[in-house]
């Protein structure tokens with residue numbers, strides 16, 4: 001399959017999980033892929049495994065995003081596919097929240113995602129596809145996820161407005177909202193294997209299809225949204241959570 005041949009794709013946060021799986025998928029379909037990450041070693045290792053290009057950039061830093069856009073322009077010209085995926089999670093009630101926790105989540109998941117779109121607009125090709133990685137939690141009310149869920153809900157508002165602002169250039173902007181998906185994200189908040197398993201078992205109980213999501217399934221959706229088959233789709237959010245929001 002090479003339906004993304006000659007397309008240049010930029011994926012933020014590509015060294016693990018959904019970003020990594022999407023880089024693999026887009027590359028297999030013929031795209032030239034750039035992945036970003038804040039840890040030089042991790043991103044370069046992933047790029048070597050995938051046969052793609054790595055650029056080190058912290059997506060929470062607007063100056064890093066500007067440098068990233070300049071480097072991509074210099075090396076690849078214009079961008080056909082922008083997958084704004086980099087993100088973190090953390091938990092805690094509103095009462096337990098600290099300014100540091102609020103800033104760490106919002107600076108990456110919302111401010112960083114917003115300015116990634118903003119700074120890449122000048123180098124997006126007419127007809128390009130932008131996909132934001134949101135979350136099914138933006139459509140749910142889970143105690144202990146107020147900062148994370150608010151950031152993703154804010155992103156969903158940006159998707160719709162960006163779809164309108166960029167429609168004259170035939171640039172489409174959509175989001176994918178996975179439910180619980182098997183990636184590294186939970187371990188990164190300090191949970192060990194056993195704690196992750198206990199949490200996942202409890203979560204799976206609340207999913208009508210009784211299984212966790214897979215990064216590869218999200219990657220296929222991003223690939224579809226970035227292809228000509230989705231040329232009439234913009235401003236839409238695709239929930240992929242085994243029916244969890246319905247339960």
Ligand SMILES: NC(=O)c1ccc[n+]([C@@H]2O[C@H](COP(=O)([O-])OP(=O)(O)OC[C@H]3O[C@@H](n4cnc5c(N)ncnc54)[C@H](OP(=O)(O)O)[C@@H]3O)[C@@H](O)[C@H]2O)c1
Pocket residue numbers: 012013014015016017018019036037038039042057058059060085086087088089108133134135136177178179180181182183184185188
């Ligand atoms: N897994 C789920 O259940 C789930 C469900 C719904 C939505 N999501 C969303 O899916 C996206 C991808 O998460 P994932 O589950 O695939 O987790 P993951 O395996 O931890 O991948 C996240 C990626 O983002 C990168 N990243 C984090 N902060 C960054 C920063 N400041 N600058 C650049 N890169 C940064 C990570 O790099 P490091 O390795 O350096 O941290 C990693 O490459 C996130 O936006 C997340 O909110 C995940």
